[in-house]
Amino acid sequence: MSNATRYSLEDLLAIMARLRDPERGCPWDVKQDFSTIAPYTVEEAYEVADAIDRRDWHDLRDELGDLLLQVVFHAQMAQEQGLFDFDDVAHTISDKMRRRHPHVFGDVTYADLDEQKRAWDVIKAGERVAKGDAHDGSVLAGVSRGQPEWQRALKLQQRAATVGFDWPDHRPVIEKLHEELAEVQAEFEAGAAPARLEDEIGDVLFVAVNLARHAKVDFARALKHANAKFERRFRRMEQLAGERGQALSESDLRAQEALWQQAKTEERRS
Secondary structure, three states: OOOOOOOOOHHHHHHHHHHHOOOOOOOOHHHHHHHHHHHHHHHHHHHHHHHHHOOOOOHHHHHHHHHHHHHHHHHHHHHHHOOOOHHHHHHHHHHHHHHHHHHHHHOOOOOHHHHHHHHHHHHHHHHHHHOOOOOOOOOOOOOOOOOOOHHHHHHHHHHHOOOOOOOOOOOHOOOOOOOOHHHHHHHOOOOOOHHHHHHHHHHHHHHHHHHHHOOOOOHHHHHHHHHHHHHHHOOOOOOOHHHHHOOOHHHHHHHHHHHHHHHHHHHHHH
């Protein structure tokens, strides 16, 4: 792209303002609000993470642009309502980064990363006090609800561990996982209502996150790999069935299981 046609952040802000113009803008953009745009914001953040995972740097550039557009969109809607504007957003995050990094922008020195992490938590606690959240003295205060629940589970566990409420290693976590699975099985056998099963299965998932934490395994990455493995093997099942002149749906469960095992065996040999 030549210098004559390069757009700047100011151009993007102007484009969004035009899109939101009640008379000359795009009808779809004009009718949106914070709630309707929020799901797109989350989706674009995941698209950024996916591009990084695939190491597709060209796609990453595009996805970062899409994510930036979400920030600009929210800022434009806020400006229209007299709440704040994009400059306020940039100022707030800049001020926060300087405040949370006194060892970079001030004269503070930390002995190591652990001391820096403890200081970071102290600074964040002070920020909560400044926002009027001082009444919540829990070590769990400030764990955001605006994140995937598995990630919130991880954050809650990490916070609890800071005061010693944690398993010493992975072994009791595995025991707890077996215990929770047994409780799920008991609820099934008792003909429990969906709400009871939801509660018990939730406990299983919470412990699974804890097990991943003790194993120092990224829960999201592990699940992503499991999803990819399932998709890869299932697609091979469909292919194998097709080679036999039939659709996978025409096979009974026993035949499908045989195809699954064949796909697994092929994969392990490759």
